[in-house]
Amino acid sequence: MAHRHPLRHRGRGGRRRVRGHRCRRGAGGAPRRRAGVECPVGTRPESHMSRRSKTPTPFAGPVRTCTGCRGRAPRSALVRLVLDGATQAVVVDPARSAPGRGAWLHQSQECLDLAVRRRTLGRALRAAGPVRLDGVQAWFDQHVRHEASDAPGDQSSTKKAGWKPMGTR
Template sequence: MPDRSSALHSQAVRGRGPSPARPRSIPIRTCVGCRTRERAETLLRVVAENGHVVPDPDRRLPGRGAWLHPETGCLDRAERRSAFSRALRVRAPLDATAVRLRIQDQQGSGSLPGPSSEESKVDQS
């Protein structure tokens, strides 16, 4: 009768037994604008809804998604190349106004600093 350790070893070799812990893989996606590969967490997922490209920041909307850097340059390139229609497999041209507004809102809120504490202490009289 074979001992238990050799049976466990043979199962592990064949891929059926306990396996060593592996690190989680990081999803990599391609930006439809600039065509560079990037970690999915840095890209914005978009989907097609009723002839419009809609941002999906929570990555929960149903349907086929496309990925885009949240930058106006990548959005411009994607629109110029008709990349959204191709990536989302839609025959009609898509309106990306909602995505543009989201990107501009993100860039606008992050790039404008608020007043510093010293500026607010200055007496204007």
């Protein structure tokens, strides 16, 4: 039985036709034009047939996604984490060349906290059960610079009592 849905109808050649689209493809993928009818989508065959984005990526080289914040960044700006199969512990791969599946994180404590809270590291590494993150936490404590603490003796001059900012007028 033929498919009844008008948007999913497959015409000649197995391509999907869009409802209301008047241009039809001729031989070699070039548009076949009718007299007085313009193609509403575009005149180039790639304009609506291609799925690849035409916008250039802002990063040069390989791009990876941080499992904590889901932001994209160059491979060189992220830390690679791998799963040690014997101990079910996640370890940092500083050389980025250890065998096995890897997960990528920004070098920030916030991204690590997000990944732990969302439990994305175990899923990204396709671990069978819960994973231990002791080694990763220790590495981040050593290598990531922490923000200034809010301890009373550690205040800057802008937070001291009695200090007022200058006016802008």
